[in-house]
Amino acid sequence: MGSETMLEGWGRFPRHACRVVAPRTESDLIAGVLSGGSAIARGYGRAYGDSAISKTQTIEMRHFNRMLSFSARTGELEVESGVLLGDVIAAFLPRGWFPAVTPGTKFVTVGGMVATDVHGKNHHKDGSFGNFVIWLDLVDSQGKIIRCSRRENVELFEWTIGGMGLTGIIIRVCFRLRAVSTGWIRQTLIPVSDLSSSMDVFESSGGSTYSVAWIDCLSSGAKLGRSLVMLGEHAGASSLSTLERKDIFATSRKRRLSIPFNAPTFTLNSFSLRIFNSLYYWHGRRSGGDSLVSWDSYFYPLDSISHWNRIYGRRGFAQFQCVLPLPHSRAGLSELLRAVSNSGQGSFLAVLKRLGDENKSSRFSFAMPGYTLALDFPINSASLALLDRLDSITLAHGGRFYLAKDSRMTAETLRLSDTRSQEFAKLRTRFKIRSCFASAQSTRLGL
Amino acid sequence: MKKGSLLVLGGRSDMGLAVAHHFASLGFSIQLAARKASSGKDKILYAHKSDIELRYNVPVSIFEFDALDVRSCQRFLDNLPTLADITVCAIGLLGEQQRDERSLASSIEVMRSNYEGPALVFTLLANMYEERGHGTLVGISSVAGERGRASNYIYGSAKSGYSNFLSGLRNRLAKKGVHVITVLPGFVASKMTEGLNLPVRLTAQPMDVAIAIERAVWRKRNIVYVKPIWQLIMLIIRNIPEGIFKKLKI
Structure with a gap:
């Protein structure tokens, strides 16, 4: 049972021919697990790399959706x-x-x-x-x-x-x-001219429920890290105007755009990226201040563009997301941004976020107190070299990597960044699940 | 929002469930009738019930119904707490042509599941709807019923009979305020066709069938091809002279 299918993550790199099954019942799923051949569950396939891909048995969970x-x-x-x-x-x-x-x-x-x-x-x-x-x-x-x-x-x-x-x-x-x-978010947009001021805003806005910054990662020199910090709060019913009150949970349908085909690889070059990033920044600066936005456009701006991953062309793209411990964040982030800026490999999206305490009920979670930076790059030899460089900067500052985004890190990098990984591998051996549950990523990373 | 109630016969099938989801999303209360529903062992059917209730905030009830158990049919209908505004029959069995050719037992099962069962339950329901004077009966038939082919004529002949039955029923009830719809889905990506290699452009998703049914109900359509391309394909297939047709491999 099961058919050979080419599978890829959201970043469309790497691709593997996999045996894919989609069990309908618990007993079918269990029979699949017992049939041998390491298996991994796959949901909607939005992990960027090969986290939900197993050549021997990828178990699609789409029938378990109740x-x-x-x-x-x-x-x-x-x-x-x-x-x-x-x-x-x-x-x-x-x-x-x-x-x-x-x-x-x-x-x-x-x-x-x-x-x-x-x-x-x-x-x-x-x-x-x-x-x-x-x-x-x-x-x-x-x-x-x-x-x-x-x-x-x-x-x-x-x-x-x-x-x-x-x-x-x-x-x-x-x-x-x-x-x-309500379904509305009161958003405050704060344009800042460099990385340091951006971090200052994060540190002083700890009371805000939501905060995130978009960084213009092609700016350099004194403007390195200029960004738009976006703070948000759930809006109360009384703060809505009559227009929004008609749609209190903002559930009316939005129009969706779609990228119908793979963009040619030359579309995203440093020139077009520079223009996009500058326009975005100046637009944000002009429209700064408070506004009321729907949950959908606040939390999921990219969801309104179906298949946005196609803008990177057929070869796909790689996401990079690390977290740096708080004491090293300032130095580490500027080094990362300088490396990106110097390479001229601008990232279409660069997102900065302050993270809080570690999850005490998780032994292998990504987050730690400090700053996380997410970038994406089209796959090519220059960007792969840059990604290796970003890995080593992260390691030098005691940071670690978000596995949901990873598609190309080495086992050595993971081992150096996260001592918990060896512990995890040991636990997997102890529970005798190492050969039973594995993804292309876990094999690559030696988990 | 048009609210009402919907009865799905074959409430375990992918198409039946898609229809239930779609009408529930419009505010309809749902009755799901399926085999082996009363044995509490079947967690899946009850998972579907809670799922639809939670997603759309509408009541869903489950009834035991086996279309092949002819004697229980009337009792099943009498036990329904209300007669739904719309009934969709999604009962069917594809069978395996080559096995069925050599086994009367499995041929009988295919013929009964696609014709006898669905037609008989509609026979009883039609009288109840006629007496009430309004409502819609939706039968999911098949394009396979439009002309017998070597590859699926046992299934196809039963569907053909069902299409004819629906056509006659429509004719009879048209003056009585009751509307009858024949749905011809073409290929559908469902449990029935799992593992078959279906051409993507000719294949509908169960939800496409559900949406087509909803439209047909409001527009009072009679015969509905879920994917319009099938209307053209079947027009051609129906018009190939028999002398040529018998030699074709389609």
Whole structure:
């Protein structure tokens, strides 16, 4: 059973021919796990690299997409792991509930959110998604379904949150939503002229629920790191004008654009990037200040452009996302940005975010107190060399890497950046799951 | 928003569930009728129930119904708490032509599942709808019923009978305020066709079928091809002279 299919991540690099199955029942899924051949679960395929790709058995979770129960008293929602975050919002925002933590796209599955322990613009305040997971059900290598939480099977629970699907197949998750009174976000846009002022804004805006900065990563010299810092708060019903009150949860349909084909590789060059980045910055500067925006355009601006990953052309692109510990952030970030600026390999999107405390109920989560920088580059030899350079700068400053974005890091880099990785590999051997659950990424990284 | 109620016969099928989701999203309350629904063992059907209820905030109820158990048909209908505004029959069995050719038992199952069962339950429902004087009956038939082909004529002949049945029923009920729709989906990516290599451009998703049904209900369409290209394809296939047709391999 199962067919050979070419699979790739959202970054469209690398591609592998994989045996793909899409079980419909728990017993089919378990039979697949027991059939041998290392397996990895795959949700909506939005990890950028090869995290959800296994040549021997990629298990698509699209048939496990049912919502099972909800308590309006606690905000706890129990779902099968293939349920899409966007569907959760569509169902529950009109009833006054919103995900407590959301990544920058709503096209992710709940299982994927657990496996990567996603963070959002409120990490400095609320931590990562795993903080809001009450329990999860995992299919282990023996085909047994194991309930894991902070009280039972704690070790497995902690390694599953952020464990990149390498502890078993997550099939059900119970997590908490947050109550909101509207679907609108009051956004404050603060243009700043360099990296240092951008970080100052983050440090002084710790009270804001949401904060993120877009960086013009082609600016250099004194303007290195000039950026737009965007702060946000859930707007209360009383602060809405009559127009927004007609659509209090901002659920009316938006128009969607789509990139219909792969852009030729020359479209994105340093010249077009420079123009885009400058225009974006000056537009932001002029329209700075407070405004009311819908949840969809605030949290998911890129979701309105289907297949935006095609703008990088057929060869695809690589994301780079690291976090630097707070004491090293200032020096490390400017070194990273200088390296990017000097290479002339501008990143179309460069995002900076202050992260808060580590998730105490995760043993392998990405976040730590400090600053995270996300960049993306079209795949070519110059950008791959730059990425290696960025890796070593990150290592030199004690930082680590976000595996949901990674597609090309070496096992050595991971080992140097994160001592927990050896511990994880040992645990996988101890639980006898190392050969049972593996992705192209985990094999590459020696996990 | 037009609210009402929908009964899905074959509530476990991908098309049946897609129809349920789509109408629930419009505010319809849903009745799902399926085989082995009453044995509490079947968690999946109940997962679908909670899923639809949570997503769309509408009530969903589940009923045991086996279209092949003719004697239980009337009892099933009598036990429904309300007669739905719309009933969609998504019952069907593709079978395996080459096996069915050599086995009467499996041929019987294909013929009964695609013709006898769906037609008989509509026979009873039609009377109830006629008496009430309004409502819509939707039968999911198949383009395979438009002309018998070597590769699937057992399934196709049963669907052909069902299409004819729906056509006659429509004729009878047209003056009685009850509308009958024949849906011809073409290829659909569903459990029934899993593992078959279907041409993408000719293949509809279950949700496409659901949307086509909803449109057909409001517009009072009679015969609906989910993908318009199938209307052209079948026009050609129907018009090939038999002398040539019998030699073709299609």
